[in-house]
Amino acid sequence: MSIATRSLFPAAALLVSLAMPALAQAEEGYDLVFDRPHEAGARYTVSGEAHISEEMQQRVNGQATESQSTASEINLEGVVEVLAVNETGGVTQLAMTVGEYDIEINDQGVELQQDRRIIGAVEGDEAQYRYENGDAIEGELAELLDIFLDDLLDDEGEAEDPDRIMNIDGPKSPGDRWAMDHAYMVQSAVEVGQLSLDADKMESEVHFVELNEDNDFGTAMAVIAMSMRAEDFSFPSDDFPEWLAIKESYIEMEGGGMLAIDPEMHRSRHDVEMEMAFLASGEVPGQGAQVEVEFEAHRRSSVTLSEMP
Secondary structure (H helix, E strand, O other), rough: OOOOOHHHHHHHHHHHHHHHOOOOOOOOOEEEEOOOOOOOOEEEEEEEEEEEEEEEEEEOOOOOEEEEEEEEEEEEEEEEEEEEOOOOOOEEEEEEEEEEEEEEEEEEEOOOOOOOEEEEEEOOEEEEEOOOOOOOOOOOHHHHHHHHOOOOOOOHHHOOOHHHHOOOOOOOOOEEEOOOOOHHHOOOOOOOOOEEOOOOHEEEEEEEEEEOOOOOOOOOOEEEEEEEEEEEEEEOOOOOOOOOOEEEEEEEEEEEEEEOOOOOOOEEEEEEEEEEEEEEEOOOOOOEEOOOEEEEEEEEEEEEEEOOO
């Protein structure tokens, strides 16, 4: 039995994308507006890293039968050009010209095609990647790019409203703390077929830490920190065997970010770390074998984005 790993983190894009809010000043505090619109032709410098590690153990009738462990990491700097946007300014297609990079998948170095741009595009409700010559990018490398470019490529569209997820109910001031809208997060995850979550088993906090005016961006920045933990999630039946029931599960995230106070600017930095784990068990139909599966995954990204003239 094998379980597709890319489908096990559908909530990652939802959560990681929340780490970069946009701010507009109000009379008392600041109006937090998420997911600033982009324009076709806009260009950004992007640099940072993304990391994925996953471990899976399987037992049949109490005996270990399978164990898998993978680790992938990308360090990259490049220039991103927005090729197409949707009606709300979300990026639906982009091209990235890669500069310096270092990629390792399971301790093996990976070389990108030379003199080729990487194209990212929203197809259906998923982000797909290929080289400009048409060659597809799949597997672990596609997962790394998914994390690295998540703040730009909008593969959720109208299925989620980041302002509602973040529970913005008015101007916020440095020092304010509040919880996300758990009920809406549950609804949004179901609508896009990601996960089944229980609002009563979620905890979260968003913290408007401070204004930072002494930084390498050259402009006043808002500093945001956030955390979230959700227990007892489950997967849609299409992505998980019906005979295998999840007994324990959790998702945990810690994140932080900086971004320009000026709502017209696209300058930001985020650091996000997420852990996901579950224990599932069940009897294989027609075989009488009792199977247990333990899965644990970590994702981490640290990315800096800045608009170009």
